[in-house]
Amino acid sequence: MRLFYDLHIHSCLSPCGDADMTPGNIAGMAALCGLQIVALSDHNTCRNTPAFAVCAEKAGLLALPAMELTTREEIHVLCLLPTLPAAAAFSDYVYRRLPDIRNDETIFGAQLIMDAEDTVIGRESRLLTAAADIGIYDAAALAASYGGVALPAHADRPSFSLFANLGFFDPAMGFTALELSPYADPESFRRAHPGLEGLVTVQNSDAHDLGCIRDAAHTLDISERTPRAVIAALRCGAPG
């Protein structure tokens, strides 16, 4: 089946995420936009994914817990996980590899942890946008060890991307999929970067405010309506 997706949306737990990006608001806006599969992917944490899972189910969406990992090279990598327990364990692993830098809310913004009623239940004190001590060559295998899949995020963008920060793609990194910005042309991007032929390409909003959650435009062909089927589609046959 082909379903409309957006696999890269930030909540108010990301310091750069708007305060209106509550789990309930995101789920409501995603449904209004005609999306069917949605992943909440905050910087280096999955701690708002349990609340989002409840809100997404109420809105009739298939939700995946996710994270936008910042690697040691300051490359953003979108990580999708199959279950909330897997996401919690993955989140704990990444947290232990983040530098202990306190978030200054007046500079970077608040990092709000919410419940499914859109109530603030905590504030993350460690700055979540710092680079985790995890290398780009380890990201795909790490996500796979939690049953997930990892893909270089917004690979066409000039900052925090594989090509901007490292300058090349190496099959030894183990990536089977790649994310581009919503307006990118995947074919011309592949022509400009040989070696990406076998990779699945997805295009997500990377929304940090409600207005940036876009009308449904991109579909993914999945065998069944489950997070595991979404992850399998992005692995394109590679074992995980």
Ligand SMILES: [Zn+2]
């Ligand atoms: Zn990013």
Ligand SMILES: [Zn+2]
């Ligand atoms: Zn992002």
